[in-house]
Amino acid sequence: MCQKDPLDKNFNFSKAEPRLYEAWEKNGLFVADPEKPGDPFVIVIPPPNVTGNLHMGHALDVTLQDILIRYHRMKGDNTLWVPGMDHAGIATQNVVERELRSQGLTKDELGREKFVERVWEWKKTYGGNIARQLRRLGASCDWSRERFTMDEGLSKAVREVFVSLYEDDLIYRGQYIINWCPRCHTAVSDIEVEHEARKDKLYYIKYEVKDLPPLVVATTRPETCFGDTAVAVNPNDPRYGLYRGREAKVPLTERLVPVILDDYVDREFGTGALKVTPAHDPNDFLIARRHDLPFIMAIDESGKLTQAAGHYQGEDRDLVRKKMLGELDEKGLLEKIEPLDHAVGVCYRCRSVIEPLISKQWFVKTAPLAEAASLAVKDGRIKMIPVNWEKTFFDWMDNIRDWCVSRQLWWGHQIPAWHCQNCGRTTVSREDPDKCPNCQSNDIVRDEDVLDTWFSSGLWPFSTLGWPEKTRDLERYYPTSVLVTGFDIIFFWVARMMMMGLKTMGDIPFRAVVLHPLVRDPQGQKMSKSKGNVIDPLEILDNLGADAFRFALTAQAGQARDLKLDVKRVEGYSKFVNKIWNAARFALAALEGQSEADTGQAENAGQGQADTGKAFGLKPEALPDRWVRSRLRAVVGEVRSAVEGFHFDRYAEALYQFTWYEFCDWYLELIKPILYGPDKVARAKTLYWLKLTLLELLKLLHPVMPFVTEELWSKLSGQGGYLMVEPFPEVLDNQDDPSAEKLVRCLMDVTRAVRQVRSDFGLNPIVKVAPVVLTKNPEIRALIEANGQLLLKLMGAEKLSLAENFNERPKDSASNVLDWGEIWTPLTGLIDPASEEARLNKEADKLANDINAANNKLANPDYLKKAPEEIVSETREKLEAMETRLASIKRALDVVKGLN
């Protein structure tokens, strides 16, 4: 054997990762070519925000996508993974505004144009972070096709879609009650409002009515009363019959508002009387429309009271609430205050309380689009994985409301609409107009609003491929294959892509949606900066490497909703990386040893080690080789079906088990006698299969652990090139070898049986035993004879004999009963039997119990009649086995007692 170490003792990931990634990228291995053959396999990355830094969610998302991409690339598909970033309207604008503020500037001082320039500058400087971080994870995206939602091409797509939706009457502008964020100073859509449960108060306030007792109204928001334009009661509420047609006085004002009747009012809630504030409550808005009530803005876009609030004008809404409660109380208009649990809407960006108010905004008419999207899922054109998300999806699509798409921001796609100052006509157009097409006036102004960020993300699957141009990419790669994302953005993004894709392209945007869990901290809490429970993926990458991290994420990516990430798990898998590394180190040493020792042995190796074994034909001969090939074949099958069915956890698990517990623990041990033995031909043959199997194992592992596998490939394959573009192993039927599997299982049985005895009786590993195997099966006898030396080593024995009859049993020996025979291990003079007696008794009790249960079962006529035959006979066999085992335990007990 070779003395020098062909490899370092451990994988130096921090050095290897950047080197390997750079090599892949430089060699253009990520770049897709539409002209090449192969079924297209396409993923568009969920574009991270430009402002973003890599977090756990990205890490998981990207790892799973990269597994799919690498797998399909190796499988020979024409594979494309489009990376890119989202301009993230509010988020980015907030970041840059904050930066300005630290310089004592505001965006208004700067002006729109300058401000937008600043954002672009910011993007240039800091926007590349996330792309670099994705590279560290090993993401094999086609960076030559990287896109940004504000790119020229994508902006063109946005404009084209907006205009054509407008032309199809699917976009309209109107004055409606919308969700306003007073901090971000913009409208937000319904789903951008999150509901937070709060302990609040319900205030009972008196509205005076002439000649009648005051009408008491319950409200959580007294400060909005300055916008009240009615008080409503339920028409069937007898308590308020007298108030019909009367007027009530809004407290702290002299304003009189009508008392109206509306079914919406819940008689049970509060006093059964509702103040109607159409400009600040969506329901009141609807009531007002039914009753033709006026609208009064009481709160402005900064959350301050308007002139409608009299002396409170200009003051903040929360402050006014406090002050006016005092005033109401003073004037005897506050009846009582009750505690109330309810949900309050907050901005998903900044968590400020949303102020519903009336405003002129642009909307997308979603109902027809949603119907088409639902249909695509219902008829199976788009699959959702796991399927149970479909129900949630349908639920939402069935109850969808129009989508407010205009935002009062500067950073984003400005709406292509021009308002004529002369005739008032609004023009929506693909080209910037210079005059009003209606009245020819030059006095036209562009609408100031920009579009919701999610509008452009909704076009992502086709805008990134070049649409509206008729590109080759679009033709070849649309629809995309799979969308991989967290379920938290099904509505924000997934549904919108479906609607936009179906409408614009006339085809689904992707064939499958894989929804993975959300990464939580070990307590199951959402990771957030404010909670301080964020685990930084970059830190894990630094400490444990990308492969271990990716493997841990993959192994935990089941179909549950949460993935509670445990760093310990990553540490565990970093040991797995090490295990693979060392297995390869072993193989490499053996291969090099062989090439040195066998120099000139042309009859074995042909042209040296790279081709070693080709001369032996395609069939492994030695039992370990036959076995490992057969087992590998099974694993290839498991791996392929796991990946294709998006069972990432099973994929990882299958490889972990096979690599560690079969390939390393057994195969490498089983072949050692051959590798160290005198038969050079046998050695060369086994080396061939060792190398081949290891290389194939590297291929199987590559999608999840790209770095260590690529590194080992370069050391081991001897053929240059890159593992990442090697063909993925296939399930080959001629590799199946059940008899080899059965025989190796026999070797394992014997070994484990003796090891168990050693351990049970507390034998020191130095103590040698001399077991006797009883079996009449000639095949197994031959097997044991052939592997005598190996077995001695594996079980720590000095002698192994075969017996044919029970009466050959040595005195004072422990016995293990197996399917095909029995093993006796003589213990005379070797042990202290005191503790063993208890253990055996315990096992005997348990067995007696089980035997009893099995007997009862077999005595049940219904069971015999109705249970399938194979189940019944299985039970009989089990019973028999248990009885035999019990007998042997009893014998063991005798032995132990005898030794005492």
Next chain:
RNA sequence: AGGCGUGUAGCUCAGGGGGAGAGCACUACCCUGACACGGUAGUGGUCAAGAGUUCAAAUCUCUUCACGCCUACCA
């Protein structure tokens, strides 16, 4: 309020009508010539509770409890 989901070993989870599983952790022994980031053998669970269907239930059904999440126009 409705919908969805979860509850299996100390932890993280897989499985899913007929023998309770994995990883980590833990215990004992072992530095045996790839790996101590290793090896061998183990400990540990009324599969949340109750009822039902069945020859057979952790698995299917119903109820209850606990915990999540999503949706929602009780001010």
